[in-house]
Amino acid sequence: MFRLFLLALACGISTAQNPPGSFPHDYPGKPSGASGPEWQKYFEVTDQLPNVTFPFARNFAGNIPVDRPNHPNNTLFFWAFEKENGSLTANAGESNEPWGLWLNGGPGSSSLLGALFENGPLQIQDDYTMAANNWSWSNLADYVWIDQPVGVGFSTVDSDGYVNDEDQMAADFFGFLANLVKVFPSLQTRPLHITGESYAGTYIPYIVKAYFGMTNPPVNLAKFAIGDGVLANDAVSEHLPTLNVIETYPQLIGYDPEVYNYFKEQTHLCGYDLNLTYPQNGHFPDITPPGFDNGNTPTVNSNLSSLTHLANKQVLLTEVKARLGEWSESASKEKRESWTQEKRDLTGRANGTIDPFYGCFLWPEVLVYALNFSLPWVDTQGFDVYDVTDGLSPQSVRVQSDASFFLNDNRTRTALHAPTSKDWTKYIPYPFGSVPGSKDPSLR
Numbered sequence: 001m002f003r004l005f006l007l008a009l010a011c012g013i014s015t016a017q018n019p020p021g022s023f024p025h026d027y028p029g030k031p032s033g034a035s036g037p038e039w040q041k042y043f044e045v046t047d048q049l050p051n052v053t054f055p056f057a058r059n060f061a062g063n064i065p066v067d068r069p070n071h072p073n074n075t076l077f078f079w080a081f082e083k084e085n086g087s088l089t090a091n092a093g094e095s096n097e098p099w100g101l102w103l104n105g106g107p108g109s110s111s112l113l114g115a116l117f118e119n120g121p122l123q124i125q126d127d128y129t130m131a132a133n134n135w136s137w138s139n140l141a142d143y144v145w146i147d148q149p150v151g152v153g154f155s156t157v158d159s160d161g162y163v164n165d166e167d168q169m170a171a172d173f174f175g176f177l178a179n180l181v182k183v184f185p186s187l188q189t190r191p192l193h194i195t196g197e198s199y200a201g202t203y204i205p206y207i208v209k210a211y212f213g214m215t216n217p218p219v220n221l222a223k224f225a226i227g228d229g230v231l232a233n234d235a236v237s238e239h240l241p242t243l244n245v246i247e248t249y250p251q252l253i254g255y256d257p258e259v260y261n262y263f264k265e266q267t268h269l270c271g272y273d274l275n276l277t278y279p280q281n282g283h284f285p286d287i288t289p290p291g292f293d294n295g296n297t298p299t300v301n302s303n304l305s306s307l308t309h310l311a312n313k314q315v316l317l318t319e320v321k322a323r324l325g326e327w328s329e330s331a332s333k334e335k336r337e338s339w340t341q342e343k344r345d346l347t348g349r350a351n352g353t354i355d356p357f358y359g360c361f362l363w364p365e366v367l368v369y370a371l372n373f374s375l376p377w378v379d380t381q382g383f384d385v386y387d388v389t390d391g392l393s394p395q396s397v398r399v400q401s402d403a404s405f406f407l408n409d410n411r412t413r414t415a416l417h418a419p420t421s422k423d424w425t426k427y428i429p430y431p432f433g434s435v436p437g438s439k440d441p442s443l444r
């Protein structure tokens with residue numbers, strides 16, 4: 001009786017603390033054995049997908065185990081499109097054609113966002129209709145979009161089975177790949193291209209690290225490519241590159257050498273002027289400037305709390321618009337002169353020490369400088385790296401990126417052999433170590 005009570009208490013605690021668990025759905029015709037080519041027929045997407053009114057490549061989808069001990073429900077979800085009919089289902093050794101896989105970032109973003117809004121063959125439009133993408137990357141090679149780490153998108157996870165760190169992410173990923181290439185045996189030897197964006201800039205180097213640590217990797221890695229990658233912690237990703245941004249866009253500081261030297265000095269004092277060699281011998285040095293705990297999470301700098309809104313692009317552009325209004329309305333000579341003077345006057349700035357107000361948060365510092373003194377913007381359009389229109393096919397920029405109507409529709413779910421134990425969401429704040437709110441401990 002007492003033991004039962006304790007057990008119930010323990011369960012109660014674990015459900016209160018742990019993030020949600022999920023598991024794959026068994027659809028009719030599922031093979032009973034381990035991964036092998038007989039699974040191709042099961043994974044092939046043969047049902048009509050809602051809103052898809054045009055022919056598109058033969059494709060395969062479903063959940064594949066990562067084979068992590070004691071976590072049979074830990075799977076990754078894949079959606080693979082053939083370049084040519086039969087190219088993905090070639091027999092072992094029968095093809096030398098390259099193949100690729102795509103990862104979105106987050107951590108916690110579904111790669112089906114990439115499939116359905118960026119580089120896949122089916123593109124959800126702003127009115128939620130579906131259109132063909134004639135420039136799908138699956139036109140170049142057999143291509144696989146993969147939801148990972150476990151628990152993201154349609155991938156499934158035990159509630160205590162979320163990855164602890166990036167090494168475990170990579171181990172899971174290779175568990176998945178080892179099974180994927182058993183289902184599609186030609187992939188074992190064909191040159192693999194691992195591609196991704198944003199936080200995949202963290203995933204992919206760890207995947208490559210795991211690859212080079214294996215004596216007998218299940219795949220033949222040829223190349224990897226990262227777009228707009230996040231490679232490290234906040235200090236490194238956001239604040240370290242500030243001087244390079246100024247060097248690239250000196251109009252941010254009105255081409256002022258004194259201001260440039262000021263930012264260069266701050267960069268040095270904060271330890272942001274790393275000098276790396278190629279190939280890098282050993283780990284990159286840790287960068288933990290004052291104001292950042294363990295180089296990972298910025299501690300709160302209360303001086304900057306009134307500026308955090310500037311990190312939001314729309315808000316920043318609203319601010320730019322307001323300043324542009326002031327600038328042109330008050331064409332008065334005095335106002336312009338006072339701006340020019342303030343721009344030139346560096347007294348009160350740190351001069352040899354880390355700036356007491358901004359600390360090592362150099363990015364908001366240069367933004368505020370530009371807003372106050374140089375105002376280099378000519379309009380409020382800004383620049384969004386994800387909105388680069390295709391020169392061959394100028395498309396309208398997407399307003400929404402909500403694939404949940406499509407993916408959670410039972411017809412889609414069934415066609416893709418997706419789980420029923422969870423709904424697809426485009427993003428979860430990834431709970432490293434199965435602890436909600438935790439951050440990636442691998443970032444240093």
Ligand SMILES: *[C@@H]1O[C@H](CO)[C@@H](O)[C@H](O)[C@H]1NC(C)=O
Pocket residue numbers: 085086
């Ligand atoms: C694709 O190839 C399969 C045999 O591998 C064949 O049954 C099918 O008709 C082909 N489909 C198309 C669209 O050519």
Ligand SMILES: *[C@@H]1O[C@H](CO)[C@@H](O)[C@H](O)[C@H]1NC(C)=O
Pocket residue numbers: 132134393
């Ligand atoms: C894509 O290609 C098809 C067939 O060539 C064509 O009918 C269609 O208009 C193209 N779509 C776009 C958006 O260019």
Ligand SMILES: *[C@@H]1O[C@H](CO)[C@@H](O)[C@H](O)[C@H]1NC(C)=O
Pocket residue numbers: 021022023071072073158159
């Ligand atoms: C895995 O999923 C099954 C349902 O298929 C569930 O009964 C089981 O409790 C799950 N295992 C764990 C460890 O959560």
Ligand SMILES: *[C@@H]1O[C@H](CO)[C@@H](O)[C@H](O)[C@H]1NC(C)=O
Pocket residue numbers: 268271273274275
């Ligand atoms: C990197 O090299 C530059 C130029 O030699 C030097 O000024 C700077 O102090 C170096 N940075 C570090 C952290 O050693």
Ligand SMILES: *[C@@H]1O[C@H](CO)[C@@H](O)[C@H](O)[C@H]1NC(C)=O
Pocket residue numbers: 346347348351
């Ligand atoms: C910085 O300090 C040096 C001497 O320590 C002084 O000559 C210089 O004027 C100072 N610059 C500013 C901008 O305060």
Ligand SMILES: *[C@@H]1O[C@H](CO)[C@@H](O)[C@H](O)[C@H]1NC(C)=O
Pocket residue numbers: 300301302303356357358359
């Ligand atoms: C805020 O700025 C003041 C000087 O303006 C400085 O003394 C203080 O340390 C700063 N606070 C933080 C949290 O950085």
Ligand SMILES: *[C@@H]1O[C@H](CO)[C@@H](O)[C@H](O)[C@H]1NC(C)=O
Pocket residue numbers: 368371372
């Ligand atoms: C500079 O910009 C910041 C942020 O918008 C604002 O709070 C501050 O008042 C401005 N300072 C001057 C001198 O314009």
Ligand SMILES: *[C@@H]1O[C@H](CO)[C@@H](O)[C@H](O)[C@H]1NC(C)=O
Pocket residue numbers: 050051127128129130405406407409
């Ligand atoms: C299909 O397209 C319509 C718009 O024509 C949209 O309202 C609907 O949500 C879409 N259905 C799915 C399952 O995506």
Ligand SMILES: *[C@@H]1O[C@H](CO)[C@@H](O)[C@H](O)[C@H]1NC(C)=O
Pocket residue numbers: 410420
């Ligand atoms: C979708 O399928 C689930 C079971 O898998 C069922 O509970 C639900 O009612 C279905 N929804 C619709 C709209 O058919």
